[in-house]
Amino acid sequence: MKKKTVFLCNDCGDDFAKWAGKCPTCGAWGTLSEMTITESSRTKSPAAEPRKPVSLDDILTDEPTTLLDTGISEINNVLGGGLTLSSIVLLSGEPGIGKSTLAFQLTKQIQSTLYISAEESESQIAVRAKRLGITSEKLNISSENRWEAISKLLEIHKPDLLIIDSIQTIFTESIDGLPGSLSQVRECGSQILNFCKPRGITTILVGHITKDGKIAGPKMLEHLVDVVLNLEGDNRMDFRILRCTKNRFGATHNTGIFEMTEAGLIAVENPSQMFLAERSVQTSGSVVVPVMEGNRPVLIEVQGLVSPATYGNPQRNATGFDMRRLSMLLAILDKRLGYQLGTQDVFVNMVGGLKLTEPALDLAIVLAIASSYRDIPIDEKIVSAGEIGLSGEVRGVQHLTRRIKEAERLGFEKFICPASNLQKFNQKTKMRLIGVSSVYEAIEKSI
Numbered sequence: 001m002k003k004k005t006v007f008l009c010n011d012c013g014d015d016f017a018k019w020a021g022k023c024p025t026c027g028a029w030g031t032l033s034e035m036t037i038t039e040s041s042r043t044k045s046p047a048a049e050p051r052k053p054v055s056l057d058d059i060l061t062d063e064p065t066t067l068l069d070t071g072i073s074e075i076n077n078v079l080g081g082g083l084t085l086s087s088i089v090l091l092s093g094e095p096g097i098g099k100s101t102l103a104f105q106l107t108k109q110i111q112s113t114l115y116i117s118a119e120e121s122e123s124q125i126a127v128r129a130k131r132l133g134i135t136s137e138k139l140n141i142s143s144e145n146r147w148e149a150i151s152k153l154l155e156i157h158k159p160d161l162l163i164i165d166s167i168q169t170i171f172t173e174s175i176d177g178l179p180g181s182l183s184q185v186r187e188c189g190s191q192i193l194n195f196c197k198p199r200g201i202t203t204i205l206v207g208h209i210t211k212d213g214k215i216a217g218p219k220m221l222e223h224l225v226d227v228v229l230n231l232e233g234d235n236r237m238d239f240r241i242l243r244c245t246k247n248r249f250g251a252t253h254n255t256g257i258f259e260m261t262e263a264g265l266i267a268v269e270n271p272s273q274m275f276l277a278e279r280s281v282q283t284s285g286s287v288v289v290p291v292m293e294g295n296r297p298v299l300i301e302v303q304g305l306v307s308p309a310t311y312g313n314p315q316r317n318a319t320g321f322d323m324r325r326l327s328m329l330l331a332i333l334d335k336r337l338g339y340q341l342g343t344q345d346v347f348v349n350m351v352g353g354l355k356l357t358e359p360a361l362d363l364a365i366v367l368a369i370a371s372s373y374r375d376i377p378i379d380e381k382i383v384s385a386g387e388i389g390l391s392g393e394v395r396g397v398q399h400l401t402r403r404i405k406e407a408e409r410l411g412f413e414k415f416i417c418p419a420s421n422l423q424k425f426n427q428k429t430k431m432r433l434i435g436v437s438s439v440y441e442a443i444e445k446s447i
Helices: 073-079 099-108 122-132 147-157 182-199 216-221 271-275 323-337 361-374 400-409 439-446
Strands: 003-009 032-038 088-093 113-117 139-142 161-165 202-208 227-233 239-247 255-261 264-267 286-293 296-308 316-319 344-350 382-384 414-418 432-436
Touching: 032 182, 073 239, 073 255, 073 264, 088 099, 088 182, 088 216, 099 113, 099 122, 099 161, 099 202, 099 264, 113 147, 122 139, 139 147, 147 182, 182 202, 182 216, 202 216, 271 296, 286 361, 286 400, 296 361, 296 400, 316 323, 323 344, 323 361, 323 439, 344 361, 361 382, 361 439, 382 439, 400 414, 414 439, 432 439
Parallel strands: 088 202, 088 227, 113 139, 113 161, 161 202, 286 382, 316 344, 382 414, 414 432
Antiparallel strands: 003 032, 227 239, 239 255, 255 264, 286 296, 296 344
């Protein structure tokens, strides 16, 4: 078979005959990689009769969409009730974050599952199954990594659920390339889609990405699959967040929160209470803020510490928050309120190992820094949320009603929020809502 060299974009997956510094399709720089493919992968199938269009009335039915119950409440909430029959789901995340554990736990509830894991032997998978308490008789395990052999196994067992862990270990004989290469990942993804969709096999593809998300394998499959789930977290912490970034059958940006234990990932029903369980009261530099994790409000503690710089250059350190955003907030405190932070070390921490970028965090971070700078504790029953502009004004935030209800449920009594939000708020609440329009006003009413 004749071989041909093409240049494949790591971001969008498009291929070109010549190399270029900038991808003509997606505009990314330095993403084209050289790949060798066989002519057979480019051959076209013989001309066939086109499929006749079907009337919409003939397709639509009154029957509800068939969903497979995963048995895990947090996953069902993220997916909108469960796995849609014959859907293709991409579960991606960093190595060691818990993707295989989460995928394996799904086999407890599904009646018939074929689990393909080319990364481990059957005996290693059996040890994991024993640890997770999985004893299903309808769970079939294989370490096969050749798609042609996997498709034969599917025809024999006819499972309801197929799990491939991971897509980077699977290869097809139809094209050249090692398992995990861009061409193999794209071709295997297409063949899995074409095989499983018509047969009603629900498929979960596990894919590894690096910490900066630049591995092209899983990213390249996002346009092929129906649902994209990202499992995030810090390997040093026990918390994991499952985010839905694409869902053809429901809402996106839903989140599920889990705790990693020896028995696997356990769904956290009340994350706000968990994140605030070890909070120290009557301590300066501590503020509670209701953040939005997808459509769910979660209360977390923001800590700030200001101390005189021991060495010549003051330190600026933020854990779980953007450093550039922190520099902007410090400049606002210096310019608008006269806080002399040029000779101070400033540290900001999102308790629980969370990584947050929501603008509503601005007000809580400023209050935490001001509280530590003046060494005056903020009332433990106060929560705050608001975005801060460069002139020191406090701007409105989204989903204020949900934030208020979550804070009220956990017993907080005061909510410092943007005054512009209160002008539109007309619901009853037991909390005392304090509207502020500037950073100065927010600090004076809370410290």
